Amino acid sequence: MTSCRSTPVSGLENGDLLFVTAKETGLSGAINNVTRKQENASFDHIGMLEKNRAGNFVLHAAPKRGSQKQSLKDFLKDRKNDGQRVMVYRLKPQYKKAVPAAVRKANSMLGKPYNFNYILDENSYYCSDFVERAFRDNRIFKLEPMTFIDPKTGKTNAFWEEFYQKKNLKVPEGEPGCNPNGLAASDKLDRIMELK
Template structure:
């Protein structure tokens, strides 16, 4: 679950969909040889396969909660191909611009691409507008100014809140 300040707060400020939950990171769990892993894209390590215990330790030590979702039964057949796709994208650097790029991924981009073949999630026009002011959130204005880039308002993308809000998922619980 998202923090309220910094990058996490800025992501959540313009993307939160659910009143009871807000997210700034997303991954996919995989069981392999009786061990659980999380495949995800993170600023530290890029696209990676991390032992679940290590992932949970990182998140919980950072003051985050971890919420577990599962695809509804009618979409379960897409899990195996998504895991194969996610495995094929491991090792790519993190996308610090949050603009779709074939050579680097941000967390929700990594997950959307993993499931893209089966249309589980969809890209939507990104927004960086603060719903309270109706103007581009100041964090994002400064963020992209420092990178000498325009705010990618309306460009295709995805975010953890948008993916978590999918009607194809069901909430299982949280750590």
């Protein structure tokens, strides 16, 4: 039996980008605090859809299990359990030719650990880094200088100050990187729908 509120999987395309809404607190809130670009869209995670004969999968890098291929059903269940929503963005028609190579590249990066430092590294990836790298050969996204400044205070966000202090690392202010909000703001993407 199917529900009227079932996920509109038939409307999804290979290479669609799944952006997960940010929570208000913890790491999610801290990411959003220093990266939010739009009031109506604030995200703390991103994955890329792979549609193939075996089903629908999300290629992404997450703290649990690192760089992975997860069934779309399980990906959506995890987000729902965390009280988060998933928005689908799609490359505009003139950029869609980049999708097959990006899906292949993402599959080649599976199995690498999660990058808990959020400083670019060839041996581990964080979520937006994983997606940016998948599309890098086609220059779909670009790395930007990272900022950890709280826009309300003009000072380094206290969460990030403590986060990097515990790791004995300097806050990587100005270092190249990317984040889900920055990727969602790309003029190469269209917002398509929310997955239920």
